[in-house]
Amino acid sequence: MLWGWADAKEKITINASWLNEQLNIEADKEGNWTVEVQTTNSKAPQTIKITSKESDILLENILFGEVWLCSGQSNMQQPMKGYNGQPTFGSVMAITKSNNPNLRLFSVGRVGSKTPLKDVEKYTAWQQASPESVLGYSAIAYFFGQQLQEILDVPVGLIHTSWGGSSVQAWISKDVMNGYQKVSLDELDITKKTNHIPTALFNAMINPLTQYTIKGALWYQGESNRMEPENYKKLFPAMVKDWRQRWGIGNFPFYYVQIAPYMYGNNDAFQSVDNSAFIRETQIQCLDLIPNSGIAITMDIGDDFCIHPPKKKEVADRLLFNALNQTYGYKTVDFAAPIFDSQEIKDGGLVLKFKNAETGLYSYNKLEGFEIAGKDKIFYPANAEIVMRKKVFVQSDKVPNPVAVRYAWYNWVVGTLFDTNLLPASSFRTDKWDDATRIEK
Numbered sequence: 001m002l003w004g005w006a007d008a009k010e011k012i013t014i015n016a017s018w019l020n021e022q023l024n025i026e027a028d029k030e031g032n033w034t035v036e037v038q039t040t041n042s043k044a045p046q047t048i049k050i051t052s053k054e055s056d057i058l059l060e061n062i063l064f065g066e067v068w069l070c071s072g073q074s075n076m077q078q079p080m081k082g083y084n085g086q087p088t089f090g091s092v093m094a095i096t097k098s099n100n101p102n103l104r105l106f107s108v109g110r111v112g113s114k115t116p117l118k119d120v121e122k123y124t125a126w127q128q129a130s131p132e133s134v135l136g137y138s139a140i141a142y143f144f145g146q147q148l149q150e151i152l153d154v155p156v157g158l159i160h161t162s163w164g165g166s167s168v169q170a171w172i173s174k175d176v177m178n179g180y181q182k183v184s185l186d187e188l189d190i191t192k193k194t195n196h197i198p199t200a201l202f203n204a205m206i207n208p209l210t211q212y213t214i215k216g217a218l219w220y221q222g223e224s225n226r227m228e229p230e231n232y233k234k235l236f237p238a239m240v241k242d243w244r245q246r247w248g249i250g251n252f253p254f255y256y257v258q259i260a261p262y263m264y265g266n267n268d269a270f271q272s273v274d275n276s277a278f279i280r281e282t283q284i285q286c287l288d289l290i291p292n293s294g295i296a297i298t299m300d301i302g303d304d305f306c307i308h309p310p311k312k313k314e315v316a317d318r319l320l321f322n323a324l325n326q327t328y329g330y331k332t333v334d335f336a337a338p339i340f341d342s343q344e345i346k347d348g349g350l351v352l353k354f355k356n357a358e359t360g361l362y363s364y365n366k367l368e369g370f371e372i373a374g375k376d377k378i379f380y381p382a383n384a385e386i387v388m389r390k391k392v393f394v395q396s397d398k399v400p401n402p403v404a405v406r407y408a409w410y411n412w413v414v415g416t417l418f419d420t421n422l423l424p425a426s427s428f429r430t431d432k433w434d435d436a437t438r439i440e441k
Helices: 091-096 139-152 200-209 229-247 277-288 312-327
Strands: 002-005 011-016 023-026 032-035 046-051 056-062 066-072 100-108 123-129 156-162 216-220 254-257 293-296 339-346 349-355 370-373 378-381 383-387 391-395 404-407
Touching (some): 002 046, 023 032, 066 139, 066 200, 091 139, 100 139, 100 200, 123 139, 139 216, 139 312, 156 200, 200 229, 216 312, 293 312
Parallel strands (some): 216 254
Antiparallel strands (some): 002 032, 011 023, 011 046, 100 123, 349 391, 370 378, 370 404, 383 391
């Protein structure tokens, strides 16, 4: 799709290097024009010349390939060079080796708007990957795109549009947000706390992109909504549906990251939403609410006192595994982490079964982080071990008649349960209680 603006009813000609014939179009009465153009499978750079009565525009060094939108908050925004005092592991060598004319980078500047914009107000235009362009670029986006380009051997483009600290509400259109809360920005100063204002980032940082054909989207956000898991379960799928309808290219792939463990306040929260295990649970549940989606679990690569974990390549790898398997047909690539499925009582304990455990379960050392409870809803620390290679047996002498298990149900925790390809299981609970308690020892 090509699009632009001209005078009302102005005639425009387009000459593309890969087309045999010139395109002749006319702007509408408001000066808008769009045209669908057949693309080429050639990997060679192309040119487009757009001519009107008043101007001649020549676009050069154009590539056709796979374009991925990368959005969210500060963990998506974190650049290859890291934040001040907060590194991105592996970035020095990756930046040094980043020269790649077949990997292109575009960044949308952080700005809000009260109404949907047709064009981005602030941006860094398309650049070839190089140490200079990669240094300040989203680490997750770059690690994803660099490896995707190498594997597919086709041009790859990345559009990065994120804002640290942003809420999901800010990325949703007014039409959709009004179904959940009334949005009126007329009298609001959107220069303050812009990233938390419903619709403001959608208007300025998503809507202008919706005519650009993309292959799929990557999303890393949720920290700013961690205290409202039930609301997030409605808003996040609504946002994805909203974006897909705006792009109008069907249910394009949408792969997202579960927020990593982190010491939010303290680690004593158990049953309240101050425990980020609840938002992690919601993010897992959204897999069933969002068609053609996938999740990257980060239970093993969080940081207790830094909300921006340095292991961004591992996050990108897990997003890439989703894309390779589900989008590009690399069916030998394991992309799905173990997810709790069911339990049965046995030998005074509980045997847990998991989805996505076909190749078996694994732990580097002893399994930790498991708790077990009886009908009194009091959870005690439990012993856990992998049995029959694909199940986990959980037991405690303090709970002779167990009915429920929770795993890694903390703000800060290091996951110990993986599949044999080292994809970590999410924190989970087998109950739905809202009044459970915990005995630490």
